[in-house]
Amino acid sequence: MSESIDTHELDVLVIGAGGAGLSAAISAAERDVSVGVVCKSLLGKAHTVMAEGGIAAALGNVAPADDWKSHFLDTMKGGWGLNDPRMAEIHAKESPERVRTLQEWGALFDRTDDGKISQRPFGGHRYDRLAHVGDRTGLEMIRTLQDKTVAEGIDVYQECTTTHLLLDGDQVAGALGVWRDDGSPILFRSKAVILATGGLGQCYRITSNSWEYTADGHAMALRAGAALVDMAFVQFHPTGMVWPKSVQGTLVTEGVRGEGGILLNSEDERFMFDYVPDAYEGSVAPTVEEADRWVAGDRDARPPPELLTRDVVARAILSEVSAGRGSPHGGVFLDIANQRSTEYIQEKLPAMVHQFRELAEIDITEDPMEVFPTCHYMMGGIRVDPETQETAVPGLYASGEVAGGLHGANRLGGNSLSDLLVFGNRAGHAAGDRAEGMDTFPPIDDEDVTNKLNSLEAPFEREDGTDPYALHAELQTVMEEYVGIMRDDDRLTTGIERLEDLAERAANTATDGSRAYNPGWEKCFAVRHLVEAGLAIAHAARERTESRGAHTRIDYPEPDEELERVEFAISLVGGEIDIAREAVPAPREELREMLQADTGEEETQ
């Protein structure tokens, strides 16, 4: 059977052409192996292109005191200590080198007056740390990585959706998918596969994520035998657009607040000063005057509370709106117009000026924006080995947003782009090493391929199947109502029941028409992945009987010390979800001492 399919042999197959996938492919190609990258849309369209604010790396160009230790500590603090400490260490140590390499490959960063890569402040980072290109950093990153990928002669399979991983026993043997342009199947035989498929924002209705982010990597990994960790932690970015409805959820970069934007309620109050959490008291809570000094460039002052971590700001906005102090379209106001000159805003935030002018007919150099939290990022993901990014499935690697561990309970802005570069690079090297060490391709099981192809074709044959669009809309409503920002046991239990019902219906979807560019057909596989991811989120959230980082339980409003170093790992056992309560790896001695000293300092300040 597999012989009649369009078949490609690639030592290393990378699924996903965002920052993580392209970094991984370039690094794998440094070994003596053949490498190919598959992506659902066109090369250059991945999510990474939308990243605005910047790449976090302790280059120390603007704040010479910055170093990997400070970046490590900020990442751990932002993640409420749940981060895998080794991943946080590697990330902090290797980010500067990866940014410099990107520059060597041609990335043109904004500059300081003395010609170094400029760095801007962002929430939760104690120093100005984000290397950036205006508010179009992701575009420059993808342009550079894409040029390098093409220059290295790496094969790219565009508009090609992978749907299944193929196994030989318990090791990976390749992947199966369909060409989007004619719907014909494609089979990859590979010695190593790297999943770099990005996030799962399409689980929620209000999201900054595009149509491509349907948890494909999470679902494929789970079915292949890998585990998902930290799935309770979905990041709702505090500032998504609320109006017009057609663009609800579109991101308003944290760069606006980094550049001095302030949040106001309908009573013109700068409400964030009322929401500084106890845990931060003394270290972050400044006076308005002090915050103003910080905005004016005095880095000895403390930053404004608008730059508290995203979980804190998102909850504060939600509380203001719930208390009836919202803006006309149900958000709050974000004002930069009265804080910075028109020229400054146009220079530093050109994409935001354009976005609001084109989408909302608002001139942000004159008027405030209306904003409300939007589902933005998945902290959890596939469990990987910190050194190699290998999953529990031999030969299967994961990097970028689809992988878990680095960010713990909450990701700091800018730490995703650096994550992609650092761990994409590591995954590429490890996968390349594995493939180099293998003489032959693992065998493919023809019967398995036939069964998987039949399951792909099934939606065309069902007469009374479920409409995948209606199912997707229902899923988004269920996730928003029962597994949203504010959670409790009743809601989560109802949510799980509803999701289990959706899962049954998702296995029975139907479509019609041709196989060429048929979004209804694609939706049939995507919605299954999304429901599976939704179930993983809901189960992990129900088990986590505390509030920590991005996970807020109304019935358990405080963090629970017992859960401080606990993660819930989700896997499939006999097709059913299994949840294991496990310890987060302990930090090595030097890191532990650094963490203790950092916390101690805060208590005495």
Ligand SMILES: Cc1cc2nc3c(=O)[nH]c(=O)nc-3n(C[C@H](O)[C@H](O)[C@H](O)COP(=O)(O)OP(=O)(O)OC[C@H]3O[C@@H](n4cnc5c(N)ncnc54)[C@H](O)[C@@H]3O)c2cc1C
């Ligand atoms: C609007 C916005 C602004 C952001 N700004 C920042 C920022 O300033 N700084 C920061 O650090 N982070 C930012 N982020 C987060 C960051 O951009 C993402 O987390 C990151 O780009 C994810 O990169 P990735 O390589 O993991 O995946 P992506 O860039 O999401 O790429 C995933 C790739 O996988 C492919 N794919 C998915 N499924 C399949 C499949 N089944 N078959 C084949 N291919 C598949 C897709 O086609 C795509 O090529 C932002 C996110 C958004 C949405």
